[in-house]
Amino acid sequence: VRDDSHYRFSHTSFFEYFQARNIFETLLKTDNSLADLPIDKPISAEALDFVHQIYADSGNSKQEKLQQSLSRYLTYDANTDKQASKVLRTFLAKLLLQGQSSPAPIPFPKQVDxxxxxxxxxxxxxxxxxxxxxxxxxxxxxxxxxxxxxxxxxxxxxxxxxxxxxxxxxxxxxxxxxxxxxxxxxxxxxxxxxxxxxxxxxxxxxxxxxxxxxxxxxxxxxxxxxxxDKLTMSLGSNSSIRSVAISVDNCFLVSAGYDETVRLWDRKTQQLIGSPLQGHSDWVNSVAISTDNRFIVSAGEDKTVRLWDRKTQQPIGSPLQGHSSWVRSVAISTDNRFIVSAGYDKTVRLWDRKTQQPIGSPLQGHSDWVNSVAISTDNRFIVSAGDDETVRLWDRKTQQPIGSPLQGHSSMVNSVAISTDNRFIVSAGYDKTVRLWDRKTQQPIGSPLQGHSSMVNSVAISTDNRFIVSAGYDKTVRLWDRKTQQPIGSPLQGHSSMVNSVAISTDNRFIVSAGYDKTVRLWDRKTQQPIGSPLQGHSNWVRSVAISTDNSFIVSASYDGSVRLWDRKTQKCLGIHYALDNNSSFCTDGNHQTTYWNPNDWDKLYATGQDENGETVILSPSDFPGYK
CATH class of the missing domain: 2.160.20 (Pectate Lyase C-like)
Structure with a gap:
């Protein structure tokens, strides 16, 4: 239409459509001439939407050509002048971002710059x-x-x-x-x-x-x-403890962690039993002890599962290989005849304990990492839970899924447990809920247990299957009645930060929790009140906690690299085990600074302490006076 002495588009959409057409056609050019791109002035969101619409309506040939053009301009190249291409790359970035919700968005190039x-x-x-x-x-x-x-x-x-x-x-x-x-x-x-x-x-x-x-x-x-400031990390020698287990007879403990070793400890003397079990080439994530206490199983980020003889501390056979990524969780059947592992390759795998060979094919179905695995007490079925928001049941004999996936969680599932009578399953995760499932029907039992205000990190079932305990990032521990699915009393409050792990005594009389506030806490199940004062001593997050079968002592494992034993009655520390690598030692001075040394050349590896503002600091050798 004519406007005084000028012509203008009768509707702004016409202008933006033709502008989008110009952008699309210019990007298809192969001569690197982008002079026609209107990148020197603002482009409306409507025009960018039109580009994506034109892309969706074009044929495969033009779509591939456009993708190649974007790759030419946006794929990272260390030798290109970043400043010279800054305006163009900003325009292309906004173009790609604008179309994310369109039916056929233009894909981002690989290794985008x-x-x-x-x-x-x-x-x-x-x-x-x-x-x-x-x-x-x-x-x-x-x-x-x-x-x-x-x-x-x-x-x-x-x-x-x-x-x-x-x-x-x-x-x-x-x-x-x-x-x-x-x-x-x-x-x-x-x-x-x-x-x-x-x-x-x-x-x-x-x-x-x-x-x-x-x-x-x-x-x-x-x-x-x-x-x-807010996050406290003990990271220097990667010696943090990731997993701990107690033998059925309560005579020894097993710990594993970032130092790539598995260690056995005598419960009475608090001394290391033999040498560390070495063989893993990366962090060890999970450890379990057989019910007859004759062998130990470990799994780690070297993609392997390993068996160890408890008496000789030697490997049993070769590593169990098959996982294509980190192994996150491992469990042993109650008859000690098979082992189950699960990990980041989205699979669950069964292994014959005697032959160390896979049993059947991997259990496939999860579409994301598998975080947790459990075996029923009758060894007839396996339960797994993962980041795909599902819980899955598997038949141990056929290695086939039992029914459909248990769906209901709206985010990643962190933890799963099976009742001792194998009649129900409990799961918990990032969606702030705890959920009960009927094992036979694979249907939810009642409504989700709601109350946590943040992610639920750990869940446990009482041995009489009458109540459930959950712990989460909202700093609370919560008890739930299994039949009514209602909270039992008020939340157990006392932790000043996220709660990592929870365990229930075999007599169901007390609960133990541990978390990011570096403490272990005991709670009376009936009164929901703290038992004594918090168990203090760890200098970093407490990752895992376990209770002996006779309920006489508690074991905690921490990112400070230590395993601690606590007397349940007196709440006193019985012993401390450190998992430093074999070539390191440490000392603590009066200024709350811990220094780690290599005895081979007495060179400081690093030190942890506090700066003038009271903040936790990790220092390298170059930070020490006189370091060369």
């Missing part, structure tokens, strides 16, 4: 199935202020020197990601998974860890200072 860009206040939104795949992406020197990542795979992503203030990582996977030289303040990490992330010279400030899962963090020995 978002370095040196201003991506503040933008949103990277995936779905649970499938998540947005940004693995190997580069965000170094980028402004990610108030940027949102939801259900995004960010494995191997690089965030070095980027700005992450108020950034949200909601239900994201960050495995082997790099956060070197970061000042992370008020960052939200709800449901995020960190595994072997590099945090050299990083500072974590007021981090919202309400549903925060750090499976492990990798910090090279020779590094700058690391300060943790």
């Amino acid at each position: 978002f370095s040196y860009l201003d991506l503040s206040n933008l949103a990277f939104i995936g779905s649970k199935q499938p998540p947005l795949d940004l693995q190997n992406a580069h965000f170094e020197h980028s402004d990610l202020l108030n940027t949102t990542f939801t259900s995004v795979l960010l494995n191997n992503a690089v965030f070095t020197n980027s700005r992450l203030d108020y950034c949200k990582f909601d239900s994201c996977h960050l495995i082997n990601s790099c956060f070197v030289n970061q000042d992370i303040d008020q960052c939200q990490l709800t449901g995020a998974k960190f595994h072997q992330c590099v945090l050299t010279s990083a500072r974590l400030g007021q981090v919202d860890d309400s549903c925060f899962f750090i499976d492990s963090l990798d910090m090279p020995i020779r590094q700058k200072s690391i300060v943790a």
Whole structure:
């Protein structure tokens, strides 16, 4: 239409459609000439939507051509001039982000390069199935202020020197990601998974860890200072304890952790039994003891399951190999004839104890990591739970699923347990609920047990199957009546931070909990009141807790690298076991600083202490005066 002496589009949509058509056709060019791209002025969201619509309506040939063009401009290349391509890459990033919700979005290139860009206040939104795949992406020197990542795979992503203030990582996977030289303040990490992330010279400030899962963090020995305000991390020699078990006769303990070893301890003398069991080439995640106390099973991040003779402390046969990723959980049948393992390769596997061979094919069905596995007391079925939000039952003989997956959780399932009469199953997870399932019908029993205000981390069933105990990131322990599915009394409150683990005595008279506040706590089951004072002594998070079968002592395992025994009646510490590697020793001075040494050359590996502000600090040799 004519407007005075000028012509204009009768409807703005016409202008934006033709603008989008110009953008699309220009991106299809192969001569690297992008002069026609209107990247020097703002582009409306409607125009960008039109680009995605044109892409969806075009044929496969043009779609592939456009993807190749975007890969040419956005795939990371260390030799390119990041500043020169900054305007173009910012435009292309916003184009891709605008179409995430369209029916046929333009896919992100592999190893996408978002370095040196201003991506503040933008949103990277995936779905649970499938998540947005940004693995190997580069965000170094980028402004990610108030940027949102939801259900995004960010494995191997690089965030070095980027700005992450108020950034949200909601239900994201960050495995082997790099956060070197970061000042992370008020960052939200709800449901995020960190595994072997590099945090050299990083500072974590007021981090919202309400549903925060750090499976492990990798910090090279020779590094700058690391300060943790709200999160306390003991990381120097990777000696933290991940799993602990007590023998049925209560005569010995088994611990395993980041030092890649399994260790046996005499309960009475609190001394190491023999030498550490060596063979794993990576962290050990789970350990179990046979009911006859004759052998031990361990599983770890070297993708193997290993059997050990308790008397000789020697391996039994060769490692059980078959998992293609980390093994997270292991269990032994009550008759000690078979072993079950589960892990990050989404499978559950059965192994013959005598032959050390797989029993049948892997149990497949989970579409994401398997976190927990349990075997029924009659050894007839197996239960697994995972990040795909399901609980699954498997027939031990046929290795086939029993019925359909137990569905109802709206987020990852952390923990699963089977009643002693094998009639019901209990699961708990990130959706803040505990759920009961009928084993025969595979149907929910009643409504979800609701009350936790954050992720439920651990669940246990009483030996008489009358009540259930759950513990979570809301700092509480809760009791539930199995029949009515109602809370029993008020929440057990006292922990000042997230609760990691919970256990019930065999006589069902008391409960033990442990967590991020470095304490172990006893609770009277009837009164729901604390028994005595908190058991204090650990200097870092307590990851796991167990009760002896005679209920006379308690064992706790911590990220401080120690296993502690506690007398149940006196609440006194009976002994401390440290799991440092064989070439390290330590001493503690009067200034609350612990220094770790290598006796071969008496070089300090690292030290932990507090700075002038009272913050926990990890120091490398280069931080000590006179280090060369």
